[in-house]
Amino acid sequence: xxxxxxxxxxxxxxxxxxxxxxxxxxxxxxxxxxxxxxxxxxxxxxxxxxxxxxxxxxxxxxxxxxxxxxxxxxxxxxxxxxxxxxxxxxxxxxxxxxxxxxxxxxxxxxxxxxxxxxxxxxxxxxxxxxxxxxxxxxxxxxxxxxxxxxxxxxxxxxxxxxxxxxxxxxxxxxxxxxxxxxxxxxxxxxxxxxxxxxxxxxxxxxxxxxxxxxxxxxxxxxxxxxxxxxxxxxxxxxxxxxxxxxxxxxxxxxxxxxxxxxxxxxxxxxxxxxxxxxxxxxxxxxxxxxxxxxxxxxxxxxxxxxxxxxxxxxxxxxxxxxxxxxxxxxxxxxxxxxxx
Numbered sequence: 358x359x360x361x362x363x364x365x366x367x368x369x370x371x372x373x374x375x376x377x378x379x380x381x382x383x384x385x386x387x388x389x390x391x392x393x394x395x396x397x398x399x400x401x402x403x404x405x406x407x408x409x410x411x412x413x414x415x416x417x418x419x420x421x422x423x424x425x426x427x428x429x430x431x432x433x434x435x436x437x438x439x440x441x442x443x444x445x446x447x448x449x450x451x452x453x454x455x456x457x458x459x460x461x462x463x464x465x466x467x468x469x470x471x472x473x474x475x476x477x478x479x480x481x482x483x484x485x486x487x488x489x490x491x492x493x494x495x496x497x498x499x500x501x502x503x504x505x506x507x508x509x510x511x512x513x514x515x516x517x518x519x520x521x522x523x524x525x526x527x528x529x530x531x532x533x534x535x536x537x538x539x540x541x542x543x544x545x546x547x548x549x550x551x552x553x554x555x556x557x558x559x560x561x562x563x564x565x566x567x568x569x570x571x572x573x574x575x576x577x578x579x580x581x582x583x584x585x586x587x588x589x590x591x592x593x594x595x596x597x598x599x600x601x602x603x604x605x606x607x608x609x610x611x612x613x614x615x616x617x618x619x620x621x622x623x624x625x626x627x628x629x630x631x632x633x634x635x636x637x638x639x640x641x642x643x644x645x646x647x648x649x650x651x652x653x654x655x656x657x658x659x660x661x662x663x664x665x666x667x668x669x670x671x672x673x674x675x676x677x678x679x680x681x682x683x684x685x686x687x688x689x690x691x692x693x694x695x696x697x
Contacts, residue, residue, distance in 0.1 A: 382682045384675050385457035385659040386417040387613065389428035390667035399505050400430040401462065404437055407448055413668075414452035420672040421679065424457035425449065426613075426659040427491070434459070434485045435478060442488040449489075457657045458493030458552070458611060459486055463501040465520075465559055466536050467529045471501055476536055483540065487547045493611045493657065494544065494551050495582060496537065499559030517627075519558040519591060522566035533560065534573030541576040552582040552611040555601060562588065563596045564604035571608060580610030584661070585640050590617050590630040602645050603696050606652040614678065615661040616640045632664035635674040646681050647689055648696060 391413055395403045410432075417425060429435065434442065449456055459482050464475040482494050500520050506512045525533075541551055553567050561567045567581050583605040585598045616638025619630045635642050658678055662670040 382655050383423040383457065383657050384421060384679065385424040385426045385657050386413075386420075386422040386671060386675075387426045387428065387460070387659050387661035388413070388431040389426075389460060389661065390663050390671055392428060392430035395431065401433055404433050404441070405431070407444070410445070410448065411452075414449060414454060416668065418453045421675055422454065422660075424455040424657070426458050426460050426657075426661070427456050427489070428460045429462055435481055437485075439488055442485055446489045456489045456491035457659065458491055458495060459489075460495045461497070463497055463499045463556075463559070465498050465500050467533045467560070468525060469500060476540075479540055480543065483544050483547075483549060486544070486549050492549055494549060495554050495611070496551055497554040497556045497559070498533065498561045499556040516592060519593075520560070520562075522560050522562050525560040525566075529560065530566075530570055530573060534570055537570070537579065538574045538576055541574065541579050545576070545578045549578070550610055551576075551579045553579065554582040554587070554613065555584045555605065556587045557591050562591075564601040565596075567605060568608070581605045581608045582611045582613055583609055584613040584615075585645065586615045586617055586638075586661075587613075589619065589640060592627040592629070598640055599644070602648055606649050606654070609649060609652070609654050611657055611659070612649070612654070613659045613661045614642060614674070615663065616642065632662075634670060634677075635662065636677050642678065643681055643685060646678070646686070647694070650686055650690075651694065 392400050394409075394413075395405065414425070427434065432445070437445070446456065461475075461478060461482055464479055466472050466476045466479070469475075479494070479496070486492070486494055502515065537551065537553075544551055553561055553570060555564070555567060556562060561570060564583075571579060571581065583602050585602060588595060588601055589598050614635060616633050616635045617630045618633045618637070618639050619628050621628045633639070660671045660675045660678070662674045664670060
């Protein structure tokens with residue numbers, strides 16, 4: 358009897374799929390969580406050795422993950438040769454995992470000094486996807502932060518100067534759409550999907566802005582990643598996260614999940630946010646998962662929890678989501694909800 362290959366099985370479950378992912382829910386560990394393990398190397402500047410990578414891969418498999426969501430803050434894939442990428446792919450698969458997607462950092466492609474370089478990096482990322490065998494490339498169309506903050510004050514002040522979708526003109530959206538459509542056509546040759554991330558501090562910080570951009574792009578291999586915590590964590594009043602999820606559910610093809618709690622300080626006319634587990638945070642992921650499932654989403658859930666021992670939190674949040682998938686969704690299958 359042939360020995361089952363877990364990585365091959367996970368890869369097969371992502372083949373020949375619709376816009377919304379695979380035929381089963383799959384769990385991916387977001388490696389942005391472990392970027393701090395490269396210390397004292399600044400983010401974006403380091404490629405961990407095979408020896409340094411192995412404990413994380415072994416841990417991810419042991420804790421029920423099917424793949425990893427690869428962040429350039431952990432592994433600078435732009436500095437890796439094709440041979441390096443193939444070696445890493447083989448190491449991931451030997452651990453019983455696959456690379457579910459690439460998560461390049463804050464990659465605005467219009468109206469910013471980094472726009473041209475970010476577009477180039479996204480095209481390079483498609484080539485990396487091809488070698489790594491991953492089928493999703495994230496598009497976080499937001500303004501970059503520095504690799505190293507000068508002080509906590511600088512970081513706090515930057516949080517009060519976040520870009521908004523209203524800062525971008527129709528011409529900016531049209532330009533971004535042309536660029537993404539070109540990238541989508543390149544990606545489609547290898548059955549790679551692009552996923553526009555709901556992300557603060559940029560042009561797609563609301564569901565309406567993502568839907569506007571998707572309409573302009575008009576490509577079947579481009580969908581949305583409704584990262585609700587990115588929307589909810591901002592210090593100012595913003596779109597209700599439930600409204601955003603309902604709006605984006607029909608076009609969701611990849612899903613970053615994490616949570617936070619938030620409190621509004623009346624005297625300062627602003628909110629403060631702190632990371633929280635997905636069970637305890639303000640975002641109700643049981644409700645969110647139910648809504649997405651009614652729209653046919655059954656693809657990659659990327660656990661992007663963090664704070665403190667982010668790996669411990671990610672493992673607990675993966676178990677929480679798996680319980681919802683295994684024990685809650687069967688109870689509500691076929692039920693029509695007010696948002697249906």
